[in-house]
Amino acid sequence: MKSKIFLYLFVFVSLICLYLFVSSGKMAKAKDDQIIKLNADVTQLQDSVQALQLKVLEMQYFSLENNDDALAYYDHLQMNDPSRYISDKLLETNETKGDNPLVPYEGMESDFKINKIKVLNHKWIITDFSDGKYWGELLIKYELKDDLGVDFTTLDHLLYTRSN
Missing domain, CATH: 1.20.5 (Single alpha-helices involved in coiled-coils or other helix-helix interfaces)
Structure with missing residues (x-):
């Protein structure tokens, strides 16, 4: 068993x-x-x-942050982020009453204001502007002076039309 x-x-x-x-x-x-x-x-x-x-x-090819030759123009100013400084100065133009003075159109729904900014190099900026319904783009020439003032000049512009 x-x-x-x-x-x-x-x-x-x-x-x-x-x-x-x-x-x-x-x-x-x-x-x-x-x-x-x-x-x-x-x-x-x-x-x-x-x-x-x-x-x-x-x-990133067309951006001030990655363009050493363009950044060399600002070496004497001892700036950490020139692109940010220029963008801030450009956004200050939105603070005026009414349309942004750089936008050559009158707002249809409200005032045209700059929304997005791309600093291309040491001379040019491309921006997007809108009034909430209509929008467009600007090509802006700028000059950063030694006293840290910035002059902006609109080189070209376009306003998109709505097709409904």
Whole structure:
């Protein structure tokens, strides 16, 4: 009787070991497949990140912050962020009552004010303006003087028309 119990126990333990061996092999294969899929996803994400980095670099090409030659014009002024300073001075023109004096149009819904500013280099700025319903863009020439005053001159402008 004792030998039969050991025989049944041995067979039972052998079946459990066989089950664990087979299931661990399937689990390992499933995990390997999952790792391969995740590696493919990581490669795809790295390619996407690289494409976005190239796009950002391309978008930053025309900006004062990345133009060392243009920044050299402001070395004698000892400014940390000339682009920010110029943008702030341009936004101050919005504080006048009525339309912004640099915008050559009269606001139709309210006053035209400058919204977005991109300092291209040491001479030019491109801006977006709007009255809440209508919008346009300006190309502005500016001059930053030694006394930190800024003169703005509108070079060109456009107003988008609504087509409904």
